[in-house]
Amino acid sequence: MNPSTLHLAGPTRAFSLLLSSTRRGARLGRVLAMTEIRAWHLPPDVTERAELLVAELASNAVRHGRVQGRDFRLRLHIAPGSPAAPAAPAAPAAPAAPAASAALRIEVTDARGERLPAPARPVADGPEGGGHGLVLVATYADRWGCEPCPPGGKTVWAEVDLPPRRY
Numbered sequence: 001m002n003p004s005t006l007h008l009a010g011p012t013r014a015f016s017l018l019l020s021s022t023r024r025g026a027r028l029g030r031v032l033a034m035t036e037i038r039a040w041h042l043p044p045d046v047t048e049r050a051e052l053l054v055a056e057l058a059s060n061a062v063r064h065g066r067v068q069g070r071d072f073r074l075r076l077h078i079a080p081g082s083p084a085a086p087a088a089p090a091a092p093a094a095p096a097a098p099a100a101s102a103a104l105r106i107e108v109t110d111a112r113g114e115r116l117p118a119p120a121r122p123v124a125d126g127p128e129g130g131g132h133g134l135v136l137v138a139t140y141a142d143r144w145g146c147e148p149c150p151p152g153g154k155t156v157w158a159e160v161d162l163p164p165r166r167y
Helices: 023-039 044-064 133-140
Strands: 014-019 072-079 103-110 143-149 153-161
Touching (some): 023 072, 044 072, 044 133, 044 153, 133 153
Antiparallel strands (some): 014 072, 103 153
8 A cells, every 4th residue: 555645736824723712812822823824924014913913803702702611713814815806898998906915814713693893982991991902903904804603603804915926
């Protein structure tokens, strides 16, 4: 019997980890995610923005999405660019828009599907001074959103566009 070897077409650009819904789990997720992202040799501005986004989304999963005994999932991957929309027939002289570049997609899935994220006005008076999290996500991400994750959770995601090149 001959041993077989798996050959990949290129480097794998995906990372997924199940973490405890604790502050320690959020910190571990941030550290491991940044180690992985740095190994992908992405541009420094993408890496810096990703670090802030991972930290905020993981922290939010622990703070707002925690269910006793349930973990949260952190997932990173390179999402391919979406094809450009075709030019409208009424404007044939207009040049076609370029295809969107690939993006680093950060996803955090927690068990609280009924608690959807909504940017709020920051609260500076409280002892924790909260409310800045989703403002930061909206600032550092090129796109972000939330999707249901059956049977009862949600996935909050953020994307950072990559410069045009093959990843």
